[in-house]
Amino acid sequence: xxxxALLEIRGxxxxxxxRRSITQVVSGVNLDVHGGEILGVVGESGCGKSTLAAxxxxxxxxxxxxxxxxxxxxxxxxxxxxxxxxxxxxxxHLRWRHLSYIPQGSMNSLNPVLRVERQMxxxxxxxxxxxxxxxxxxxAALELVNLDTKVxxxxxxxxxxxxxxxxxxxxxxxxxxxxxxADELTTALDVVTQRQILQxxxxxxxxxxxxxxxxxxxxxxxxxxxxxxxxMYAGKIAELGTVNDIFEDPQHPYARGLIGSIPRESGQxxxxxxxxxxxxxxxPTGCRFHPRCPEVxxxxxQHTPTLQQRAMDRWVACHLYDAExxxxx
Amino acid sequence: xxxxxxxxxxxxxxxxxxRTYAVDNVSFSMPDEPTIISLVGESGSGKSTIARxxxxxxxxxxxxxxxxxTDILTQDRGWxxxxxxxxxxxxxxxxxxxNPVYKAERVLKLVIRKFGLAKNKSxxxxxxxxxxxAVDLRPEEVLGRHPHQLSGGQRQRLMxxxxxxIRPKLIIADEPVSMIDAGMRASFLNIxxxxxxxxxxxxxxxxxxxxxxxxxxGEIIVLYQGRIMExxxxxxVMNDPLHPYAQLLISSIPxxxxxxxxxxxxxxxxxxxxxxxxxxxxxxxxxAERCPxxxxxCWDARPILRNPDxxxxxxxxxxxxxxxxx
Numbered sequence: 001x002x003x004x005a006l007l008e009i010r011g012x013x014x015x016x017x018x019r020r021s022i023t024q025v026v027s028g029v030n031l032d033v034h035g036g037e038i039l040g041v042v043g044e045s046g047c048g049k050s051t052l053a054a055x056x057x058x059x060x061x062x063x064x065x066x067x068x069x070x071x072x073x074x075x076x077x078x079x080x081x082x083x084x085x086x087x088x089x090x091x092x093h094l095r096w097r098h099l100s101y102i103p104q105g106s107m108n109s110l111n112p113v114l115r116v117e118r119q120m121x122x123x124x125x126x127x128x129x130x131x132x133x134x135x136x137x138x139x140a141a142l143e144l145v146n147l148d149t150k151v152x153x154x155x156x157x158x159x160x161x162x163x164x165x166x167x168x169x170x171x172x173x174x175x176x177x178x179x180x181x182a183d184e185l186t187t188a189l190d191v192v193t194q195r196q197i198l199q200x201x202x203x204x205x206x207x208x209x210x211x212x213x214x215x216x217x218x219x220x221x222x223x224x225x226x227x228x229x230x231x232m233y234a235g236k237i238a239e240l241g242t243v244n245d246i247f248e249d250p251q252h253p254y255a256r257g258l259i260g261s262i263p264r265e266s267g268q269x270x271x272x273x274x275x276x277x278x279x280x281x282x283x284p285t286g287c288r289f290h291p292r293c294p295e296v297x298x299x300x301x302q303h304t305p306t307l308q309q310r311a312m313d314r315w316v317a318c319h320l321y322d323a324e325x326x327x328x329x
Numbered sequence: 330x331x332x333x334x335x336x337x338x339x340x341x342x343x344x345x346x347x348r349t350y351a352v353d354n355v356s357f358s359m360p361d362e363p364t365i366i367s368l369v370g371e372s373g374s375g376k377s378t379i380a381r382x383x384x385x386x387x388x389x390x391x392x393x394x395x396x397x398x399t400d401i402l403t404q405d406r407g408w409x410x411x412x413x414x415x416x417x418x419x420x421x422x423x424x425x426x427x428n429p430v431y432k433a434e435r436v437l438k439l440v441i442r443k444f445g446l447a448k449n450k451s452x453x454x455x456x457x458x459x460x461x462x463a464v465d466l467r468p469e470e471v472l473g474r475h476p477h478q479l480s481g482g483q484r485q486r487l488m489x490x491x492x493x494x495i496r497p498k499l500i501i502a503d504e505p506v507s508m509i510d511a512g513m514r515a516s517f518l519n520i521x522x523x524x525x526x527x528x529x530x531x532x533x534x535x536x537x538x539x540x541x542x543x544x545x546x547g548e549i550i551v552l553y554q555g556r557i558m559e560x561x562x563x564x565x566v567m568n569d570p571l572h573p574y575a576q577l578l579i580s581s582i583p584x585x586x587x588x589x590x591x592x593x594x595x596x597x598x599x600x601x602x603x604x605x606x607x608x609x610x611x612x613x614x615x616x617a618e619r620c621p622x623x624x625x626x627c628w629d630a631r632p633i634l635r636n637p638d639x640x641x642x643x644x645x646x647x648x649x650x651x652x653x654x655x
Binding site: 044045161191192194217218220221223243244247257258261262271272273276 | 371483514585
């Protein structure tokens with residue numbers, strides 16, 4: 001992988017702390033996030049995509065624990081920081097200024113008894129801005145999400161779901177962070193609002209030059225705005241590639257199944273994926289997809305495939321392509 | 330005559346001083362032959378309220394629902410029993426319908442016992458296997474398990490296995506796939522189509538997700554703030570929506586194809602969205618303030634749902650409540 005990535009994740013593992021042992025949920029994820037891209041992370045529920053998002057922010061709370069790995073982030077001044085080793089107080093300084101997180105369902109986490117203005121400026125004042133600066137920044141951020149500044153004087157219950165989600169986004173981008181991690185940003189919204197917000201998000205990327213990791217289960221959403229897509233299955237990345245490649249020529253059998261099971265036109269019957277995704281307590285040996293895989297062969301249940309580069313910007317973790325890779329090497 | 334379900338001038342008003350019109354004069358029917366009709370709309374469009382009224386869970390402010398020619402609010406006990414077995418509901422949350430203490434298959438056993446479907450244990454077992462296979466579940470992965478050991482998709486299909494045993498005439502499905510993973514959605518929808526084609530079971534499919542409605546086919550009814558804006562054959566409406574609201578809704582679907590991305594930026598007319606107190610009453614087109622093609626008359630009276638004047642637009646059952654076509 002190239003050395004120019006904004007964020008370089010290597011061998012990232014995270015799990016659930018039990019009484020005696022840790023159950024691994026995310027297993028050895030390697031991922032380069034390029035500056036200025038929108039990277040979609042997709043997968044079924046329970047595949048570990050939300051855990052990955054929180055792990056990148058180092059915001060896992062017990063029983064979730066980070067186990068191992070490195071996450072190297074390049075800052076504007078060219079210096080790099082190792083997120084895994086950063087002490088908490090320095091990390092706090094970094095969050096919001098350099099990396100922002102929009103957790104799932106955060107539009108319902110606004111404080112109901114405080115006006116929007118107070119909630120937006122408090123964070124900024126915490127980061128050392130004066131009251132005046134904080135207000136100016138908030139107003140500028142609301143502009144980015146097409147909200148009138150009147151909302152500053154509103155209480156959350158006076159706003160629609162779409163407006164509350166926009167307040168959250170505005171707040172997350174108010175310090176102009178380089179990286180934004182958004183988990184199921186538009187899941188609870190109707191399609192029209194979803195479209196507006198996703199388009200605003202793309203505009204924010206263009207305007208601020210920010211990088212966005214978008215966690216979603218909705219293949220339509222990634223098809224519309226992502227540049228690259230990482231398909232996760234059972235805690236690992238199964239395939240990574242440009243959005244066009246993933247949708248037009250998925251190579252991992254799981255990615256093929258996922259793309260193939262999308263309902264499209266009426267009258268064109270598609271079959272869903274067979275079987276169920278495994279839970280972290282009984283991940284299969286070898287390739288974790290092998291019990292459901294239509295192309296399974298003997299190698300799959302013993303050897304764990306690693307994410308291998310197959311082409312420019314195309315990575316697949318599947319034994320089907322082992323031979324080719326070996327020839328290449 | 331000949332309608333399985335007839336919904337007539339349904340009106341549902343909630344609240345005291347500040348009245349909320351959840352359902353505002355909605356009429357539609359489902360024919361006697363097996364059909365799938367999708368009722369689509371955003372949250373607050375009244376679609377779930379309509380489902381609750383049809384199921385008899387809510388008494389409407391005005392209007393009535395006829396099932397097989399009889400008002401569902403009749404007091405006849407025998408008829409009520411028949412209605413409850415012929416009309417079955419599948420709800421959004423595939424977890425809340427199960428009692429977590431019992432094994433999941435209890436939902437099947439209760440039905441078999443209640444309706445006396447089997448003479449003995451082995452017959453009951455065979456029946457359960459048949460029902461599970463009809464909904465693409467392998468008996469060994471479901472039987473003997475508790476609800477929390479099944480995935481959302483399995484729990485929801487188990488509800489369809491229950492429906493399969495009862496063989497109703499009509500399924501009222503309220504957002505049944507919104508909590509199921511994408512990979513499983515298609516197979517759930519396939520089962521509803523199989524039920525229609527092989528078992529003669531109709532479905533009223535309530536959803537906010539237009540892509541599932543499109544996949545299901547059949548007919549579609551587009552609701553907005555409690556009123557029907559447009560209806561017709563799903564394929565026709567999706568490919569060529571007439572009402573500006575339906576056009577907005579359908580163009581906003583995130584198509585799962587990166588070569589078919591949204592083109593223009595959608596303006597979100599800030600001020601209008603902000604001011605919920607600007608209430609010019611309901612005797613008008615409710616979409617007027619968001620409509621890009623609004624005319625003076627849109628504010629004066631409510632448009633009636635009817636065939637478009639232009640004969641070229643006359644498809645079977647296509648109706649639209651918009652002055653652009655009247």
